Amino acid sequence: xxxxxxxxxxxxxxxxxxxxxxxxxxxxxxxxxxxxxxxxxxxxxxxxxxxxxxxxxxxxxxxxxxxxxxxxxxxxxxxxxxxxxxxxxxxxxxxxxxxxxxxxxxxxxxxxxxxxxxxxxxxxxxxxxxxxxxxxxxxxxxxxxxxxxxxxxxxxxxxxxxxxxxxxxxxxxxxxxxxxxxxxxxxxxxxxxxxxxxxxxxxxxxxxxxxxxxxxxxxxxxxxxxxxxxxxxxxxxxxxxxxxxxxxxxxxxxxxxxxxxxxxxxxxxxxxxxxxxxxxxxxxxxxxxxxxxxxxxxxxxxxxxxxxxxxxxxxxxxxxxxxxxxxxxxxxxxxxxxxxxxxxxxxxxxxxxxxxxxxxxxxxxxxxx
Numbered sequence: 376x377x378x379x380x381x382x383x384x385x386x387x388x389x390x391x392x393x394x395x396x397x398x399x400x401x402x403x404x405x406x407x408x409x410x411x412x413x414x415x416x417x418x419x420x421x422x423x424x425x426x427x428x429x430x431x432x433x434x435x436x437x438x439x440x441x442x443x444x445x446x447x448x449x450x451x452x453x454x455x456x457x458x459x460x461x462x463x464x465x466x467x468x469x470x471x472x473x474x475x476x477x478x479x480x481x482x483x484x485x486x487x488x489x490x491x492x493x494x495x496x497x498x499x500x501x502x503x504x505x506x507x508x509x510x511x512x513x514x515x516x517x518x519x520x521x522x523x524x525x526x527x528x529x530x531x532x533x534x535x536x537x538x539x540x541x542x543x544x545x546x547x548x549x550x551x552x553x554x555x556x557x558x559x560x561x562x563x564x565x566x567x568x569x570x571x572x573x574x575x576x577x578x579x580x581x582x583x584x585x586x587x588x589x590x591x592x593x594x595x596x597x598x599x600x601x602x603x604x605x606x607x608x609x610x611x612x613x614x615x616x617x618x619x620x621x622x623x624x625x626x627x628x629x630x631x632x633x634x635x636x637x638x639x640x641x642x643x644x645x646x647x648x649x650x651x652x653x654x655x656x657x658x659x660x661x662x663x664x665x666x667x668x669x670x671x672x673x674x675x676x677x678x679x680x681x682x683x684x685x686x687x688x689x690x691x692x693x694x695x696x697x698x699x700x701x702x703x704x705x706x707x708x709x710x711x712x713x714x715x716x717x718x719x720x721x722x723x724x725x726x727x728x729x730x731x732x733x734x735x736x737x738x739x740x741x742x743x744x
Contacts, residue, residue: 454591464739
C-alpha cells in the first residue's frame with residue numbers, strides 16, 4: 376500500500392505546450408518591464424558614473440566550481456543536461472538583489488547565478504552555438520504571481536532608485552525588526568523579508584529558481600542546497616562584522632581561503648498542475664507533493680573568491696540569463712518570458728554603455744584567478 380501511494384505521488388506531469396497560458400496584454404507589460412529596468416540602469420549609471428546590472432548589481436562572491444552529474448539517476452531524471460554522467464566547470468556569482476551597489480549593512484535578498492560550461496545539446500534559438508547553461512536563483516522559493524505584479528514591483532524599485540543610502544538603511548532596519556517580531560509569533564512576511572533580509576551568511580542559504588523550467592519530458596523548479604558540514608553550519612548564522620560595507624564579500628572570501636564547499640542541485644518536478652502552477656510563481660510548491668530529487672553535486676575548492684580580475688570578467692563581461700539554456704530546460708511561465716526580453720535589453724545596454732564586449736565562455740579556465 377505504501378509503495379503504491381509513493382508511486383502515485385511521484386507520477387510526474389508530462390510537459391506539453393498547454394502547461395503555459397499567455398495572459399492578455401502580456402507583451403505590452405513585458406515591454407514596460409524592460410523599459411523600467413533600463414530606466415533604473417541608466418539612472419544608477421549616471422549617479423555612479425558606471426553602468427551596472429538593473430538587478431543583482433553587487434557581486435559578493437565569484438567562485439569556480441565543478442558540477443558532477445550523478446551516475447545513478449532514475450530514468451525520469453535523465454533529461455537534458457542530466458541525461459548521462461558527466462562533469463562540467465561552472466562559475467557561481469553570489470549577489471545582492473538591488474540594482475545599485477549598496478553597503479551590505481543594507482540587508483537585501485540574495486541571488487546566485489550559475490553558469491555551467493561545456494554543455495552539449497540543442498540550445499534555445501537565442502543561445503544557438505553556445506555551450507553554457509545558466510540557472511538563475513534567489514534565496515526565496517517564490518516570486519511574483521504574474522507579469523503585472525512583477526511590473527508593479529519593478530516600478531516601485533524605480534521610484535526609489537534615487538533614494539539615499541541612509542534612507543534605504545532605515546527601511547532595511549525597520550523591516551528586519553518587524554520580520555523578527557513576526558517570526559516570534561510564528562508568522563512570516565515575504566514583503567518585509569524582501570526589504571530587510573537578516574544579515575545571514577550567503578553560503579548557508581538554499582537558492583531556488585522560484586519560477587519553473589522545462590525538464591525534458593517533464594517540468595519543475597530547481598534548487599541548490601548546502602550539503603557539506605561547513606556550509607550547513609552557516610545556515611542562519613550571521614556574517615562577521617555585519618555593519619561593514621562589504622561584509623558579505625569578505626565572509627565568502629574568508630571561507631574559500633581554506634574551505635571546500637559542496638551543494639546538491641535538485642529538481643522538484645510537477646506532480647499536480649493545479650497545486651503546482653506554471654503561471655503563478657507566488658505559489659509554494661509543496662515538498663510533500665513532490666520531494667526534490669538530487670541531480671548533481673557542485674563542489675568548489677579553496678580559491679580567491681573575489682579578485683579584481685574576476686570582478687572585471689564576471690561583472691563587466693559575462694551575462695547571466697535563464698534563457699541561456701538547452702532547449703530541454705526552457706524557462707516556463709510569464710515571469711520567465713518577461714526575463715527573456717528584459718535581461719537581454721539590460722545586458723546589451725550595460726555592455727554598450729561601458730564599451731565592454733559580451734563574453735560567453737567555452738571553458739571554465741577562462742575565469743581569471
